[in-house]
Amino acid sequence: GAVVSQHPSWVICKSGTSVKIECRSLDFQATTMFWYRQFPKQSLMLMATSNEGSKATYEQGVEKDKFLINHASLTLSTLTVTSAHPEDSSFYICSASPRQLNTFGSGTRLTVV
């Protein structure tokens, strides 16, 4: 149990376009999900906490207008990278915490060209 599915696993987009990443809890309900960002050969940094039915909570330094988070149901949170630029290229990974297990999705590799 406690499976988190993330889609797509990789995406290439043109500079200036927007990209949506989905994070789904497959066998449990998640009122809270987390979005992290990982630069190459670096650690994971928490970007925001996604709350079902309410606004996301963003970490200091993360632009909420750039990284739009929607958590409209108990099993789905989405992260939209708006007007993407090459510096947004990174590995984005979500997690949920059923029974305090902090289960992670498989991540999305975003490349902006």
Add this chain to the structure above:
Amino acid sequence: AQSVTQPDIHITVSEGASLELRCNYSYGATPYLFWYVQSPGQGLQLLLKYFSGDTLVQGIKGFEAEFKRSQSSFNLRKPSVHWSDAAEYFCAVARGGGADGLTFGKGTHLIIQP
């Protein structure tokens, strides 16, 4: 604010040898501690976690970790490594309790020599 330090960026171990990966944390309250493993381009797999109770925690794949409050450490160990253990290992502490976002260390890259 909480923080996690993994002092070793790279560690090279011979196959069959024992392994210890170091992790030190800074957190004001009782820490919720985790070890994750990440293969290249993949997500994170939970190896083990500590919330309370027995300070020696058993995890998957033959890993264990020991919580030492006096040293603010949570080192990961394995008695005999396999080539498939080569990966990136992250130690993390939960913010605000066990169901909160995580603060990660910078990771330790484990290389296995044949």
